[in-house]
Amino acid sequence: MLMCLFSQEQQGEVAITANLRDSPCKIELSSLVPPNGPPRATFFFPNGEVSIKEKILDERDRILSVNGLVKSRVLHGVCTAVYNDNVMSIKYRYKDDEVSFIPSISLPSNSLSFAFKRQLTPLDKLSYWYNFDTNYWGAIYKHKAHKHLKWKAGYESDNRLGWASLWVGDAGGSTKEAPLKAKIHLTLKVPQDNIQNSVVVFHVKKRWDF
Known part of the structure; x- marks a missing residue:
């Protein structure tokens, strides 16, 4: 073909x-x-x-680059190994109806991290990740009131930043199906070291039918 x-x-x-x-x-x-x-x-x-x-490394130096991806089911989860330019990333993902657990390691740096997600209720979800190499971590709490209204709040230690977001309209759906044929996304970002430099980001997507 x-x-x-x-x-x-x-x-x-x-x-x-x-x-x-x-x-x-x-x-x-x-x-x-x-x-x-x-x-x-x-x-x-x-x-x-x-x-x-x-x-191509430079104008005169060219090498053969080998990249690969292998994915297989292991112990009720999926293990994925990705090789790219002498760096290998191995990730294991376990997921059921309530919990997701995703440890990963990068070779040869031996950088280890993991992510954890917990479905607290059908409308509430908590996510957490931690990097053992840098000690950076992050957390996100999500609440979905209904299809067209949800909010998230989280913290990122690497950026020392807290934030909160509000969605009006189905984020993954079409604007045509949203109330008033509009989708609104409002985000508040609050730096931990300088609260006075907090910013608000506002996005609106509106559909008009003529």
Whole structure:
């Protein structure tokens, strides 16, 4: 199968994909248009993909870059390993109807972090994350009054910032279905070190039918 995509600047990408008979695996060769080097080769298999492409470090130095992703179910959860430019990130995600637990580690830096989410009630949710390498943490509390009204409040220790947001209208839905065909997003940001520099960010999306 051959696919060509061009942008307004007459640049795009062309790709050729070959299926391996009855196997779920396939190989794809892709290149920019106009080309700036050898094509990128990607091997797709049921649990992930591996790609090889040329990476330009400077005008004279070019290397082959290997990137990959593998995903598999482990102990009632999903484990994902991503390799990119000699850095590997391994993340495990466990989720049920009430709890999500997501530990992750980055190699070779051994940077460890985790995220925890708890569905307190059908309308209330608490999220927390912590990075063991930097000791930074954050927390978010979300309450959804109904489909078209919800608010969040949180704190980010790395930015020393507290904030609160209010949504009127379904954030993930269309404006046409929202009350008065409008969606409003209001955010208050309060720096811990200088409360006087607090700011309010206001977004409105309105639909008119003529």
